Amino acid sequence: MKKSIESTWKDGFLKEEMLVAPKVNDLYNRKSNDIIDQFQKRFRINIIVLVGLSLFVLVFYFFKGLPFVGLSLSVLFIILVVAGRKQLAALKNIDKNQNSYQYLRAFDTGLKTIVSDGARIGRVLYPGMFLFVMGNFLFLSPKTDETLVNIMNDPDTYLYHGVPILWVIGVAIITSLLSYFGKRIYVWDFKLVYGRVMKKLNRTLEDMEELID
């Protein structure tokens, strides 16, 4: 007669020696592969890099005689640092000691906060970076002078605060587009890396909620 699932389990594990624990090597120094730890690690590194970058641009542009560009960029990076620290603190508060539903729900909320904060920042970050590149191009590139001279030689060139109006319009359009799509770009970028994890998490939570109702 076919054994029940329960007896298969019970009889199968009667011999304790069947459950051989794997060797545990140097657990203290072991790197965690838990997703929350990975996020924390990633954010910690990001924060260090961003602090370094904000200081670097500040000093670099100060010596280039463009302190305002340096300060603007530095502020941009500092915004990211503040947001990163906030996200890191939220992730650190997720306690594995909770029941699975609370734990996964907290984890899901943490992920959603990261996405929504990041998306908001993306609306400033991407256009900001574009303006930074353009600023670099306009103020630092020697080719800009040649191009400007050529344009200025054309008497029909309209200027806005000394800059050809077409340039201003071009930069404004691209900046607006980047600001408009900044949220989507960030979400797309995030989902590229964590999309399947998020989907799986949603499926698991839906499954659990069926058991709660």
Add this chain to the structure above:
Amino acid sequence: MGSDFYTSSILPFAGIIIKICRAYTNNQEDFEDYYQEVCLQIWRSKDKFRRESEWSTWIYRLSLNVCLTYLRKNKNNRHHLTAVDIPPEVIDESRAFEDESINELYRAIRQLSDIDRAVILLYLEELSYQAIADIIGTNPNNIGVRIKRIKQRLNKILSMEES
């Protein structure tokens, strides 16, 4: 990790961790990684153990939470997923235990959703519906119905494997 803590507080409960980790992994390498991760997280979280439950119940809870959010190693996938749906035919852990019927049962369990795996593992470990609901965070009234459904599914998978 202090080896004393491992020997006194984890090793006696290694059976629980092994049984859970086996259900969420498809090969020996992943299994060992999951096992070590669970041990690491137990050690890290030990101060948060509030003695509201048995140490063993707490280990069930923590092991499940780790297994549900662990980043599975996947050389072919740069996204490092938690639990990739790997078809049973590519699972190479068919000889994890000496007892073949346990291996068959594990193969069937791995075909369930993550939560169904957790529910059936805790049920097979003879935890009460209330304890299962407490660990998972669900309503105990629905656990019985779900277990019945999972067992039907497992029996179906097992009989399909036999035939």
